[in-house]
Amino acid sequence: MLVVLLVSTLACLLVWLYLRWTKVKTYWAARNVPHEPPHPIWGSLTFMLQKNAGIWMKEMYSRFSSPYVGIWLFWRPALIVNCPEIGKRILVKDSELFRDRFLRSGRNDPIGGLNIFTINDPLWSSIRRRLTPVFTSSKLRSLHGLLSTKTAQLVERIRNDVKAGETVNLRMTYSDFTTDVIGIASFGVDSDATSKGESHMRTVTKDFMKFSVWRGMAWASIFFFPELVDIFGFTLFPKRATDYFRKVFHSIAKQRSVEGSNKKDLMDALLKIQQEAKETGEEEYLWEALGHQ
Template sequence: MLLYVLVLLLALTWVYLKWLSVKRYWADRGVVHEKPHPLLGSFTFLQKVNPAIWMRKIYDRFPKEPYVGIWVFWRPGIIVNSPELARRILVKDFDCFRNRLAGTDTGKVDPIGGLNIFTLNDPVWSAIRRRLTPVFTSSKLKSLHHLYSSKAKELTQRIANDIKNNKTIELRNLYVDYTTDVIGTSSFGIKLDTVLTGSSPLRSITGTFMHYGALRGLAWCSIFYLPELAKVFRFNLFPKSSVAYFRRVFKQIVAQRGGYNGKSEENDLLDALRKIKYDSDNNGEVMDEDLVIAQAAVFLQAGFDTSASALTFLTYELAYKPEIQEKVYQELLQAKKALGDKEFDATVLSELIYFNCVIKETLRKYPPMGWLDRVAEKNYRIDDKLTIAKGTSVYVNSMGMQHDPDYYPDPDRFDPDRFLPENDDGSRPYMPFGEGPRICIGMRFAHRTIWYAASQILLNYHLQPMPGTKTPVRCEVDHRGLILAPGKETYVKFVPRS
């Protein structure tokens, strides 16, 4: 009995001394820091506050500090608040910050969640990225014009039908129906009518993807912040039932196209993935099918909800800003008249100055994620005072920088004029899609998804606030997920334009 007590005391003593060492880590290096919690480190906000909102609070709590020390539970990490240092990490010194913490070997327990281009680490990441990049060029996306156009028109028709039937229109679900159709059809060749009906087999998958209960929220936090815990508890990035269904659908479509070596004229994401596997297998690089399916799954996950949330925030802001709404409407109307019988396409929409200022301001205020995470591949000298150790997690605080009043005065105000050519020389921090070699591969796709939907909505409807709803400044965001998305159902009134 005495031996057990002695062992316990020694263990507790070791833990206590270890804690004292952890607690002093940033103080010993002269770095301003958050006071750590004995168990959670700096992450006491998890499941209570969206990480993007927490990032902004850190930025505001330590004004003018280029970096802030934190603890990812007991592991030291650092938040970067300096645009210059951020560009070094993301661009200039990218070779030292090629990887993400979420890509730390989670693929063995969660192949679909851990082997996708978002979480993958080198050398597999660079190989997959290189082969997928041609799918997202402007010339390739140009071929999707008719899909974007038809789905945007169906979106306005859906709103008209709901108005006629006296249905309340919840924005996020409305736009998820639209983005599910766009991604499902353009990427996997699945013919869908979700935007008109509100349901489809693929919509059931995106429905589960967008729900973050307590367990899934814990799983995501573990994967992105403490992958060792994710491996122990075998957490998955996506719900297992949805992954099983998606895997069956994916294999069925591949089989319909003749397998991985069959010829196809679809020329979409699925065909690109088929070719990657076919070429790899022929070159003696046997590629597991899960690696291919993982890219399809993450494109669906990363694309449908981020674009839908951006459209939700844009619509909600404009409902409360009639003068901005009218200005962008007049620009769209003039462009429409100039086209005559022709339709908007990506080229025309990309050249509408104020319309794109509205979109940029939406993404400034509501970036899809509030930070960009990297891991130091070797010891890295930040400045004359600090060298961070190999393996340190680095979080570029994009949310904080995009709400810094020195760069964006009155940052909570929705003001597209910030991005007019005469007001924007490109020097201010703005990175809703990331920056550098790991910039979001689907950025052009996302812009088109937003362009077509927003232009049709604003041409056909005047947006007004619903009585009793909160103003955008007080709008709640989801506190359990990692994406910056609305936390509650969001409504506006759609008034048909004459």
């Protein structure tokens, strides 16, 4: 009797899996959306741990001439948009229909879990509204001098490397440049990574570029299967980077609380959000929201 019950249960499970898989693999075909046949387990994610997700995405863009491509995140249908006009509608005109993000970090990762790239509404709308003044046209124009200075350093570095007959690693060179620009524009922290290729902040940001099986699993889960993030304790950023930016934030916050600031940069906006959250009791709500995302 027990054997019959087990066999019947197994047969029902296999039938359910077959019917479910049939529905999953025909999802985009039924909607006349261009796609490649999915893997029965990984869906379209067979590239994982083999190549960078950005490279895979670029290959998908060039492989199809359609404005969109159907993919599967394991058995979950998703859409790659390959048309600026559709992208604009999603991000601007029809943004109210696309507010929530699929990717997210864990409840034990406040830096990765409570930022504008990973939070959902209503927190997303609240934080976006508060950060908008940092990215006005006048504010971006005020960064022109900084960009000009760093760009001149970038050109000089490449010119010197070429004169010395050295191979120019453009990826690392532009990463140095980007680190300097973001550091000073967002946090008021200047460094010489563009000129010298090294700085304390650059040492930390290099951790972002290091690959390991664990980091690969973490990023794959955060972007493609966020349900696994809390199970394995994955975080968006490496621990050393998180500790460093915490230290920088608290140091600058203490300095500006004493000296004051009129920079109106991202750091000022973050300090203002922090102060308002404490005054309105929203700080506790942020932690509660992180636990329920």
